[in-house]
Amino acid sequence: MNAVLEAFGMVATTEVAIAILASAAYGMVIGALPGLTATMATALLVPVTFYLSPIAAIATIITASAMAIFSGDIPGALMRIPGTPASAAYTDEAYALTRKGQAEIALGASLWFSALGGIFGTVALMIMAPALAEMALSFSTFEYFWLSFLGLMCATLVARSSPIKAIAAALLGLLVTCIGIENPGGVPRFTFGFTDLLGGIEVLPALVGVFAVSEIMRAMTAAPPPPIPHRPLGSILGGQWALTRRYQKQMWRGNVVGVLVGALPGAGADMAAWIAYANSKRFSKEPEKFGTGHPEGLVESGAANNSALAGGWVPATLFGIPGDTITAIAIGVLYMKGLNPGPTLFTEKASSMYALYMVFIIANILMIPLGIMMIRASRHVLRAPRAAAMPMILLLCAVGAFAIGNNPFAIVLVAVFGVIGYVMERNGFPVAAMVLGIVMGTMVEQNFVTSLIKSDGDLLPFFERPVSSVLAAMTVAALLWPAFVWLLRRLRRPVPA
Amino acid sequence: MHLSDRMTGTILMMLGVLAFWGGSRLPAVPGQDVGPAAFPMVIGGGLVLCGALIAIGIGRSFEAPEEAPAEAPPGLAARIGGLAAFLPPVLLIFYVLVAERLGFLPTAAIILLAAALALGAGWRLALGLALAGPLAVHLVFYKLLRVPLPAGVLPAPW
Numbered sequence: 215m216n217a218v219l220e221a222f223g224m225v226a227t228t229e230v231a232i233a234i235l236a237s238a239a240y241g242m243v244i245g246a247l248p249g250l251t252a253t254m255a256t257a258l259l260v261p262v263t264f265y266l267s268p269i270a271a272i273a274t275i276i277t278a279s280a281m282a283i284f285s286g287d288i289p290g291a292l293m294r295i296p297g298t299p300a301s302a303a304y305t306d307e308a309y310a311l312t313r314k315g316q317a318e319i320a321l322g323a324s325l326w327f328s329a330l331g332g333i334f335g336t337v338a339l340m341i342m343a344p345a346l347a348e349m350a351l352s353f354s355t356f357e358y359f360w361l362s363f364l365g366l367m368c369a370t371l372v373a374r375s376s377p378i379k380a381i382a383a384a385l386l387g388l389l390v391t392c393i394g395i396e397n398p399g400g401v402p403r404f405t406f407g408f409t410d411l412l413g414g415i416e417v418l419p420a421l422v423g424v425f426a427v428s429e430i431m432r433a434m435t436a437a438p439p440p441p442i443p444h445r446p447l448g449s450i451l452g453g454q455w456a457l458t459r460r461y462q463k464q465m466w467r468g469n470v471v472g473v474l475v476g477a478l479p480g481a482g483a484d485m486a487a488w489i490a491y492a493n494s495k496r497f498s499k500e501p502e503k504f505g506t507g508h509p510e511g512l513v514e515s516g517a518a519n520n521s522a523l524a525g526g527w528v529p530a531t532l533f534g535i536p537g538d539t540i541t542a543i544a545i546g547v548l549y550m551k552g553l554n555p556g557p558t559l560f561t562e563k564a565s566s567m568y569a570l571y572m573v574f575i576i577a578n579i580l581m582i583p584l585g586i587m588m589i590r591a592s593r594h595v596l597r598a599p600r601a602a603a604m605p606m607i608l609l610l611c612a613v614g615a616f617a618i619g620n621n622p623f624a625i626v627l628v629a630v631f632g633v634i635g636y637v638m639e640r641n642g643f644p645v646a647a648m649v650l651g652i653v654m655g656t657m658v659e660q661n662f663v664t665s666l667i668k669s670d671g672d673l674l675p676f677f678e679r680p681v682s683s684v685l686a687a688m689t690v691a692a693l694l695w696p697a698f699v700w701l702l703r704r705l706r707r708p709v710p711a
Numbered sequence: 712m713h714l715s716d717r718m719t720g721t722i723l724m725m726l727g728v729l730a731f732w733g734g735s736r737l738p739a740v741p742g743q744d745v746g747p748a749a750f751p752m753v754i755g756g757g758l759v760l761c762g763a764l765i766a767i768g769i770g771r772s773f774e775a776p777e778e779a780p781a782e783a784p785p786g787l788a789a790r791i792g793g794l795a796a797f798l799p800p801v802l803l804i805f806y807v808l809v810a811e812r813l814g815f816l817p818t819a820a821i822i823l824l825a826a827a828l829a830l831g832a833g834w835r836l837a838l839g840l841a842l843a844g845p846l847a848v849h850l851v852f853y854k855l856l857r858v859p860l861p862a863g864v865l866p867a868p869w
Binding site: 261262264265335340376377378379381382385386388389397398399400403404409428430431432433435599600601602604605606607608609610611612613616617620622623625626628629632633636639640641642643658659660663666670671685687696703 | 713714715716719723724730733734737738739740743744745746747748749750751753754755757758761762764765770771772773774795796797799800801802803804806807810811819823824826827829830831832836837840844847852854855856857858859860862
């Protein structure tokens with residue numbers, strides 16, 4: 215109980231309150247602008263978190279990401295352009311509702327079920343994480359190796375792309391982490407004589423490059439979104455209670471799917487929304503109405519993408535394995551603020567964890583009034599010309615990367631990773647897999663090499679301990695799954711002559 | 712910048728060979744079998760394998776069909792085609808090269824102006840952005856967050 219009170223004291227400060235409000239407004243605006251994603255919003259926040267207390271820093275990330283995931287639904291419903299990839303799954307549905315003159319139902323459902331999903335996800339995080347922490351305490355390097363490896367494999371499984379390209383992308387990310395002197399021998403590895411490379415590639419400039427600069431690069435060759443038509447909006451939360459009662463089962467299913475997909479390494483809010491929408495259609499009593507402006511799918515997937523956000527924090531805080539791209543960034547901030555992820559975070563820094571839960575709840579409650587304001591103001595916010603927003607983001611990328619260590623080399627990294635991310639995306643390589651590789655590389659190598667040293671170069675002990683053998687089996691299954699799916703498809707559908 | 716699978720696969724294979732070879736030349740830790748070489752060599756091997764599979768087109772059936780290319784926006788981009796995509800990284804490198812000598816405010820103004828014009832902004836919007844943007848960013852990062860942005864030839868008024 216003491217820890218809870220202490221946590222309350224940490225959250226109830228002016229600094230945290232200002233951090234939450236400011237990052238909420240920021241997240242709402244960035245999420246609503248098409249082409250600016252929740253991950254980009256989070257990555258650009260990191261330099262600012264340097265100057266905040268640990269709890270305020272985490273609060274900005276949690277709040278901004280939650281708001282951005284919701285507000286990505288706004289342009290989706292009004293203009294049929296998803297503001298963030300997490301809204302893409304049900305954009306057509308929401309827009310169909312708008313065309314039927316029920317924009318307020320679509321936006322209200324997004325808002326209401328986003329907030330409920332976020333709160334459910336937080337409760338799940340509160341229950342799941344400490345229970346798993348107990349188990350994680352008995353893990354050795356073998357388990358950690360398989361766990362991180364399995365995380366990488368999961369990321370390649372859920373990518374909507376060729377699994378081989380996803381694995382290649384993850385390997386590229388791992389290769390990036392080989393650079394520097396932080397390796398088992400302490401020798402300069404792949405530094406090519408550059409002193410700037412001795413310290414290794416920092417994760418944050420790489421993330422800013424991949425998620426922000428490559429997005430700006432794409433905008434350079436894509437047509438700007440059309441102007442938003444004026445539509446009068448009725449009461450936004452008006453019909454939501456009736457929807458909640460009518461689609462209660464769908465809401466719970468969406469919540470649960472969201473948490474599980476979110477907790478899966480590498481799969482985040484966008485994947486959760488796709489899966490929840492597909493589930494909703496499959497199990498619906500009236501699947502023929504889907505796509506014509508039917509709120510059922512909206513309820514389920516809107517709930518899923520926000521609960522996924524909290525689910526992503528489960529592996530992030532427990533093992534330092536990011537559940538999605540947003541927690542990949544958050545892990546960096548956790549380390550920076552002395553809240554190193556791991557099972558001991560729940561015992562030694564319990565009050566910080568309680569504070570984190572509180573921020574999650576506050577952010578999701580705050581989402582409702584702020585979301586209503588944002589929906590009402592969306593006509594004006596969405597009028598902001600892309601030709602002004604994108605250059606400002608570019609400038610912020612440069613200044614933000616520089617601010618991390620007052621080192622101009624970070625800006626070079628941002629540019630390089632922007633190009634890498636852009637080229638990879640254009641050729642069907644999922645960048646999320648590479649990012650996961652970059653974030654987890656050091657961990658994979660450390661546990662791999664330590665385990666090998668412990669076993670005298672023998673591979674057998676990797677499979678001997680009970681938990682590690684289960685994890686190994688899961689990893690192998692994940693590796694072979696695409697081949698299995700391919701075979702199944704071949705058998706089902708006879709090859710056309 | 713769309714490359715064929717054969718091309719990207721070959722590039723990955725070459726990268727894998729380089730990683731393997733570079734890793735194998737690293738000095739070992741005395742008295743130990745496993746050292747800094749193990750990890751890059753494993754990754755290099757994996758990259759060669761993946762590159763080969765990609766080059767021969769395995770796994771292509773899992774890829775989502777490519778979206779229809781969007782029409783080119785007005786402005787500069789229309790004239791130089793796909794190359795316009797590479798303007799943002801070029802501007803970032805430009806910042807690294809000149810910011811120290813020229814100072815933050817003029818450098819940032821040039822970047823904003825160039826990027827806005829390339830995205831099809833009118834002169835009024837682009838100039839307004841180039842005037843107000845750098846000052847706002849400088850105020851927040853230099854004054855509030857105390858990031859040592861270079862003063863150069865044009866120091867900020869605060």
